[in-house]
Amino acid sequence: MQLATEPIISIRSIGKQFGAVQALDDVSFDIAPGELHAVMGENGAGKSTLMKILSGVQGDYAGELWVKGQLVRFSGTRDAEAMGISIIHQELNMVEQLTVAANIFLGREIAGWAGLKQSEMNLQARQLLSELESNISPRALVGSLRVGDQQLVEIAKALSRRAEILIMDEPTSALTETEVARLYRVIDRLRQRGVTIIYISHKMDEVFRLADRITVLRDGRFVQTLHKSDTSARQIAHLMVGRDIEPSVRHQLPAGAPVVLEVKNLSLPWPGHSRGWRLRNVSLQLHRGEVLGIAGLMGAGRTELLECLFGASSLQPQGNILIEGRQHAFTHPSQAMQSGIAMVTEDRKRLGLFLHQTVRDNITVCSLQEASQWGVVNRTQEYQAANAQIKSLHIKTAGPEAAITSLSGGNQQKCIIGRCMLTRPKILLLDDPTRGVDIGAKAELYRLMEQLAAEGVAILVTSSELPELLTVSDRIIVLSEGEVTGHFNRDEATEQKIMEAATRQLPA
Numbered sequence: 046m047q048l049a050t051e052p053i054i055s056i057r058s059i060g061k062q063f064g065a066v067q068a069l070d071d072v073s074f075d076i077a078p079g080e081l082h083a084v085m086g087e088n089g090a091g092k093s094t095l096m097k098i099l100s101g102v103q104g105d106y107a108g109e110l111w112v113k114g115q116l117v118r119f120s121g122t123r124d125a126e127a128m129g130i131s132i133i134h135q136e137l138n139m140v141e142q143l144t145v146a147a148n149i150f151l152g153r154e155i156a157g158w159a160g161l162k163q164s165e166m167n168l169q170a171r172q173l174l175s176e177l178e179s180n181i182s183p184r185a186l187v188g189s190l191r192v193g194d195q196q197l198v199e200i201a202k203a204l205s206r207r208a209e210i211l212i213m214d215e216p217t218s219a220l221t222e223t224e225v226a227r228l229y230r231v232i233d234r235l236r237q238r239g240v241t242i243i244y245i246s247h248k249m250d251e252v253f254r255l256a257d258r259i260t261v262l263r264d265g266r267f268v269q270t271l272h273k274s275d276t277s278a279r280q281i282a283h284l285m286v287g288r289d290i291e292p293s294v295r296h297q298l299p300a301g302a303p304v305v306l307e308v309k310n311l312s313l314p315w316p317g318h319s320r321g322w323r324l325r326n327v328s329l330q331l332h333r334g335e336v337l338g339i340a341g342l343m344g345a346g347r348t349e350l351l352e353c354l355f356g357a358s359s360l361q362p363q364g365n366i367l368i369e370g371r372q373h374a375f376t377h378p379s380q381a382m383q384s385g386i387a388m389v390t391e392d393r394k395r396l397g398l399f400l401h402q403t404v405r406d407n408i409t410v411c412s413l414q415e416a417s418q419w420g421v422v423n424r425t426q427e428y429q430a431a432n433a434q435i436k437s438l439h440i441k442t443a444g445p446e447a448a449i450t451s452l453s454g455g456n457q458q459k460c461i462i463g464r465c466m467l468t469r470p471k472i473l474l475l476d477d478p479t480r481g482v483d484i485g486a487k488a489e490l491y492r493l494m495e496q497l498a499a500e501g502v503a504i505l506v507t508s509s510e511l512p513e514l515l516t517v518s519d520r521i522i523v524l525s526e527g528e529v530t531g532h533f534n535r536d537e538a539t540e541q542k543i544m545e546a547a548t549r550q551l552p553a
């Protein structure tokens with residue numbers, strides 16, 4: 046795409062400071078009308094902050110923003126919407142207690158002489174949603190919807206405002222494969238209508254599929270804008286991190302390593318569902334120092350399996366769980382933790398983080414006993430423990446006392462990993478640990494897993510990205526509809542074989 050046309054958005058020397066953190070520093074680049082412009086960068090590079098400025102969420106900044114040839118300074122999202130800019134946030138931003146239609150028309154309710162025209166709004170909402178291949182009821186409460194559907198409601202909302210410029214901040218990070226495919230089709234359709242899209246993602250293949258141009262930010266600074274056809278994933282990665290990312294060296298799993306965890310015929314019922322079970326007869330062995338990958342499509346039972354092992358499942362599973370030969374039936378994660386199991390959960394906002402607390406609290410919450418003497422928490426030790434994790438995981442934060450909410454999404458995830466590390470687990474359960482984590486941090490996490498495995502920690506890991514699972518695992522088991530449908534050693538596993546097993550259905 047040539048920039049012969051006037052840019053639709055021109056970002057001029059934009060800067061933004063949060064206390065001592067320079068989130069954006071003298072950033073300038075242009076967005077062309079009708080293009081899909083990807084913005085990439087490590088966790089904390091300033092992507093979301095810039096998007097909040099473009100969409101009027103963040104009004105206090107240095108520099109200039111030009112939209113359609115006009116110098117603007119938005120003092121709220123309404124101002125941005127008036128100029129045709131809408132945003133779909135990284136952490137979805139809806140009123141869960143309101144209906145779908147109410148969310149779509151929030152602040153612009155259709156009213157007649159006798160009050161709100163509820164049926165008119167429902168009708169229009171239904172129409173907008175059907176354009177997005179969705180038959181969600183306009184009367185459903187948003188809080189009852191899956192994340193993928195909530196996101197469609199946000200897109201419908203943007204459409205209802207006739208957005209010419211749509212900003213999507215990591216839109217696929219919580220979607221199932223089918224939802225991702227649907228989102229791509231919706232994006233295609235929006236583009237045919239001439240909508241300009243600014244797209245943030247950590248997924249390289251996705252960016253190379255969708256984008257016309259890619260802008261890289263690093264540490265709040267503009268690095269470069271490249272046409273997709275003139276660059277490669279490797280170059281973009283290099284620009285993001287400022288160095289080449291070295292693949293981690295694989296350890297050799299020692300022969301005859303003892304079994305640390307054994308699962309025999311684990312089943313988890315699913316009352317009220319036609320299938321009847323979430324997990325059925327799952328058996329596996331995990332050895333000391335081994336990394337066992339669990340593959341499967343969304344809904345195959347990966348998270349449920351890890352939750353059963355962690356005592357975090359709402360229903361009591363059937364079957365046997367043996368840790369170092371001893372049978373256990375955890376009913377609460379605290380029991381699992383006492384037996385040396387730690388877990389990094391998938392949904393960090395709902396399960397993982399204490400949003401009103403500091404980085405330090407969030408890192409040390411599970412290991413306070415270690416820092417306490419006679420029940421008194423020793424602040425200094427706690428501070429040091431948190432600091433050590435901040436250093437070793439390269440968590441980007443002003444310090445242990447910063448509010449957890451002041452961290453970028455990926456850095457929040459690293460805090461949860463740090464928390465697990467502090468409990469010095471024997472068995473580590475990682476449920477899609479790199480979701481929303483940038484490539485540099487991913488490489489660090491792989492190295493960390495390597496190091497832990499070499500120290501003897503047994504690791505069970507799931508991932509929404511198959512190449513990642515192939516990289517880190519000694520063995521891979523595949524789940525489909527709650528059952529084990531495949532089992533591969535490292536040297537025989539391929540994406541093809543795993544996908545075949547993941548879509549296989551066993552007879553009921």
Ligand SMILES: Nc1ncnc2c1ncn2[C@@H]1O[C@H](COP(=O)(O)OP(=O)(O)OP(=O)(O)O)[C@@H](O)[C@H]1O
Pocket residue numbers: 063066067068086087088089090091092093094095135441442450451452453454455456481483
């Ligand atoms: N409200 C805030 N208060 C303090 N610091 C903030 C705030 N919002 C962002 N920051 C800081 O600004 C920097 C940029 O954060 P931003 O959320 O823009 O990163 P990002 O590129 O979107 O990262 P990610 O890929 O993890 O989502 C980070 O260092 C972050 O900690």
Ligand SMILES: [Mg+2]
Pocket residue numbers: 092093094135214453454
């Ligand atoms: Mg972000």
